[in-house]
Amino acid sequence: MKNYLIIPAVLIISGLNLTAQNSVNNIALPELQKNHSRTIINVPDLEDYFTMKCDLHMHTIFSDGVVWPTIRVREAWEEGLDAIAITDHTENNPSKQDVGGDDNSSYNIAFDAAKDYNILLIKGTEITREMPPGHFNALFIKDANRIDVTEAVDALMEAHNQGGFIIWNHPGWKAQQPDTCIRFDIHNKLISERVINGIEVFNEAEWYPIALNWCIEDNLAVFGNSDIHDVNGHYYPLSIFHRPMTLIFTKEKSLDGIREALDDRRSVAWFSKYLTGPEPLLSGLYNKSVSVRVLNEKDSMGRSVIEVKNNSDFHFEFEPVSGKAPEFIVRPNSVVLIRINDTTLPDEFQYHIKNWFTDMNKNLKVVIKCKKS
Amino acid sequence: MKNYLIIPAVLIISGLNLTAQNSVNNIALPELQKNHSRTIINVPDLEDYFTMKCDLHMHTIFSDGVVWPTIRVREAWEEGLDAIAITDHTENNPSKQDVGGDDNSSYNIAFDAAKDYNILLIKGTEITREMPPGHFNALFIKDANRIDVTEAVDALMEAHNQGGFIIWNHPGWKAQQPDTCIRFDIHNKLISERVINGIEVFNEAEWYPIALNWCIEDNLAVFGNSDIHDVNGHYYPLSIFHRPMTLIFTKEKSLDGIREALDDRRSVAWFSKYLTGPEPLLSGLYNKSVSVRVLNEKDSMGRSVIEVKNNSDFHFEFEPVSGKAPEFIVRPNSVVLIRINDTTLPDEFQYHIKNWFTDMNKNLKVVIKCKKS
């Protein structure tokens, strides 16, 4: 039997075996084996913080997911993440008749793999109830089994008392709120008591703009999580977009660093080409990702030429605040040239990044200087 | 809780949901969801047989694989296969402490998914022993639990007596035969008694040319199987090659059809760009895949032009039997033009397909007619 369960055993070297034996006995075909390596996600750190790439909501065979816990670690490593939380449901589990273990099993099984791949593994569970109050992730908990209790509020309070950081998951999920995305009294109470500490403004393939406002208004941490049950590469088109994730801005690259950052609400949600979160964080990422310069010479038709360079994996859709400037897109790791016909170039253009949201109705506002510096 | 375990429940329609709601409550982002569809594998049927695409060796969480059994069905459906066998080990299982069930569990769990996806599911198990005799797949069995016995030969005979079709797996696997790929007495005995009915000439990412000769000489069925433990798309570069597979040539598209074809040894192994198996089957596939014609007009430099068209997903590397003709490649679903300078064109060229093997040392021989017909 080949031992695939304990993944690192087959990875003495994480590189392609180049030596193909050539005989009639056994010919290795290395072209059939993907080279397992970790893709670097190119997003900048902020001036004072590390930008950690995190996905804090996912499932395994120990609830209703379809993979063994170690796979979640390896997916995270290959896709360039820094930290994950496996959050199997403490409640009902359709595969229970064939699967053993308890509510801590997925964490325990993934623990070694996380160590082997240098992925930070946050202990978590999902508390899964009818609406209200709905579903919640409890992170940084000590024992998921003790959270597996009948009453939703009791479960939340147990998680809270364990020192847990609690996220309200997918508040606008249609299975629970078909036509609305509202807060119930219980949510307001738990938020005011600081039992609920964050909200998913994005989950799986849905985003809930109103929840972004709740985060801003009530000082809750913003999350964008995959909630992946499937194989990640089956569900998401990873050759086009990174997996949805929460970017967390930390003072140190550690579990403590992540917790401190979440307690201080320094996080944004990144999904598809969208980035959503507090204005200062988005503004900081923009400034570290985009550089603009006016070229020395006019072009052959006498126009000014402005070079806009995006040195990140983010996507930018520039929309002028007023109508005088051109609309344009800058894709990841690329450069565009903007040509301005006006004989009198203004000192600056004001733009919105129309796919970056600081509020359900507001886009990040940026300035493009037109004078040569 | 979202129910992902019973896959069809989320696939009322196997198509992309085009209607993105647009509100502050919940905005669907369909660009983040891959459209789950089945890719058609373009290989021709033979004159008298259907060409069925099969992978008859794979693992799940119920032995040392990393996915739930339903995933094996869905991978097969998406990748265009017709039939699979899940062959979890009857013996030791590193995850047993956390996984329940018995030796039939993976078949039982996958059964509904196979029905839902119209994939033929062959009941099987892997008998996993030290060499000799090594590892064997028993297919078309009735009860894997009864095969879970101490002695290897007892297990094989039990499978045989259940009506099982038995394959010797990866005979040249280095963990068992580091420097050799030989048959032991026990193999010769089991082959002569027709207990062993086939051999993997390819497994995972290795091929064993000598085993192809054994199949031809002793009338055993040829197999090329993935033995996949991992997520299939993690392990294999599916954007470049189809998954390794066994092509089985059947009179009808059914489990009975596959069994009859295997009993008659009508199968070949396809992996990377290689095809290996009995000459008549390879020859039949070549003739249905490749068409050659001499163009009407000479080209602008007075040369004859021969068009070679490959209407299949196979890959062809043409090597002239003698040195006078040019070497060339025809990739899947494409056409090349061969220009011949000779003033006197021969009636035909003899070529070898140097990536198609009818024997460990022999390539399929084909003829290219040079006269206009």
Add this chain to the structure above:
Amino acid sequence: MKNYLIIPAVLIISGLNLTAQNSVNNIALPELQKNHSRTIINVPDLEDYFTMKCDLHMHTIFSDGVVWPTIRVREAWEEGLDAIAITDHTENNPSKQDVGGDDNSSYNIAFDAAKDYNILLIKGTEITREMPPGHFNALFIKDANRIDVTEAVDALMEAHNQGGFIIWNHPGWKAQQPDTCIRFDIHNKLISERVINGIEVFNEAEWYPIALNWCIEDNLAVFGNSDIHDVNGHYYPLSIFHRPMTLIFTKEKSLDGIREALDDRRSVAWFSKYLTGPEPLLSGLYNKSVSVRVLNEKDSMGRSVIEVKNNSDFHFEFEPVSGKAPEFIVRPNSVVLIRINDTTLPDEFQYHIKNWFTDMNKNLKVVIKCKKS
């Protein structure tokens, strides 16, 4: 000097050179050379006609294009086309001061390349005037120089009298009709006199739905052409879509065959995921591309399962005529499964293919039979 201008000289064999010399003098790196082969476009023939893939509007250095004429032939060959027309402007040419030749030069230069690649080359030119009457392609002409006259109508009549087939190009082009897409008197006159024989309903990256109605109502041939000036692979995302093209349904694969088909108006325009043209032609293509069958067994939840298989490079978006059936997409060369919950399955569902147009407001209507046959 390496001779690249006469392309076939470097293509004695249209295949990859596999033999890399290994010395300190000269090491060939075949991985840096694309294997030049022709991609097969997978669209079916109709019952009584060959489906020929044509692009009948393109430019070279001999007007305002940026490539040498032979490149147009090679692009066509590699991309799987059967026939092209190079239609350089007979009128003003911005590069004239550095480029010699006359209005027949691009045809003459491309002639040998077309022969070498077995591409049918239709002699053509573009008559390029202010609106009205606008731009026209004259195909199947004898001498472009004689069409290079002052008056637009004189040029059109000369082309007509040469036996030319005349297409009205991009009628809704904003540079000429910024807010409208209307026919002027001159167009009505030329159409009624059968001088204008066809219209581009698609050009470059624009489609003009109203022009489709004009074709249907006045019995004109439908065209979708690239009008490519740039390198084709620079302009179009060829890894996602085939180049825009006109499918022409011929009795024989020859220039005469194309002309007969155009005179009989047997053509449709294919661009992006859209197909537009007369209903009988679209219906014929649908029937040869899509096969539907009801699976034998109900799925695990008791639902009927209908398999829809698309054996072509076309794209299909199914939209139910009434609301009871599900909406779904079938991508090129793939299969989807439709699951129907209704206990009483109707005999059939009526669908529109919402990306196939038989009229500016009408989609192709198709029927999916739900009873097992």
Add this chain to the structure above:
Amino acid sequence: MKNYLIIPAVLIISGLNLTAQNSVNNIALPELQKNHSRTIINVPDLEDYFTMKCDLHMHTIFSDGVVWPTIRVREAWEEGLDAIAITDHTENNPSKQDVGGDDNSSYNIAFDAAKDYNILLIKGTEITREMPPGHFNALFIKDANRIDVTEAVDALMEAHNQGGFIIWNHPGWKAQQPDTCIRFDIHNKLISERVINGIEVFNEAEWYPIALNWCIEDNLAVFGNSDIHDVNGHYYPLSIFHRPMTLIFTKEKSLDGIREALDDRRSVAWFSKYLTGPEPLLSGLYNKSVSVRVLNEKDSMGRSVIEVKNNSDFHFEFEPVSGKAPEFIVRPNSVVLIRINDTTLPDEFQYHIKNWFTDMNKNLKVVIKCKKS
């Protein structure tokens, strides 16, 4: 007529037009238009120099190339280059009968495009003769027409006297040296007189290892150039590799900066996955591209784990100098983990980068520190 020849006219904004009109008159299909942007080539600057990406050998319609000169500029811009030289042959030109202009035409025509795209355009020509002396690129010349003289040496001296920087092109090209790659007396003379200033160690898809030694021994600048005649994206598989190029290490980003760097021999050739040039330059690039760290914790099997991170588009194949360490590959912009079983970890491992050459027989030598710092 649409004006495509003067490229910037169609690029008021180098971004995708997002606004699709929706009417029966004219529907824009932006999905059919590639978004023209410049890809950032991710290679580090050296400590004291800018790393400029240059291709200094290419052809257009004004010799035996197949594209208009402006295309060379746009290809360079899109592919992320900083500087190019168009080096049309001063001698015979197979398209001359249809093409006008003189030996300076391609430079003159490309000049505005280069300005518009902020690409540095080095004035150049190719002096194309029988071997000996073969082919030479003269860069930084003043007037190519005056170089168009009968005798090879006269042409080279004229270029030299214009202040030209002269490169010996493809010394091992088989059309001129079928079995050898030797220097003739004339080369030795021109090198010693400093008329020849550099050599192509790579051209098109060939590399000449012995020429690297000549550069090192005789203090000549190293070049790797495309010599592209074709459309660049037709010839090279740009989705896999960047175009072959010369990296030049400059004090300032200008034509003068490039010239100063070449005069000081600060250049290397980059092609396929190979990098070749003087050891100090390769060593500098390695140190700025690769970072290595020993992880804090042992892995689950007690092994030390070393993370090797490649923050560049370069490719690294690590081969241990002695046999004790593992062989491994680090692909562009990715990370691998090396697991070391030895209980006594050495202080460091010595590796060769076996695809980086500092000599025809020598690979760059690097050290991996194994002690935690």
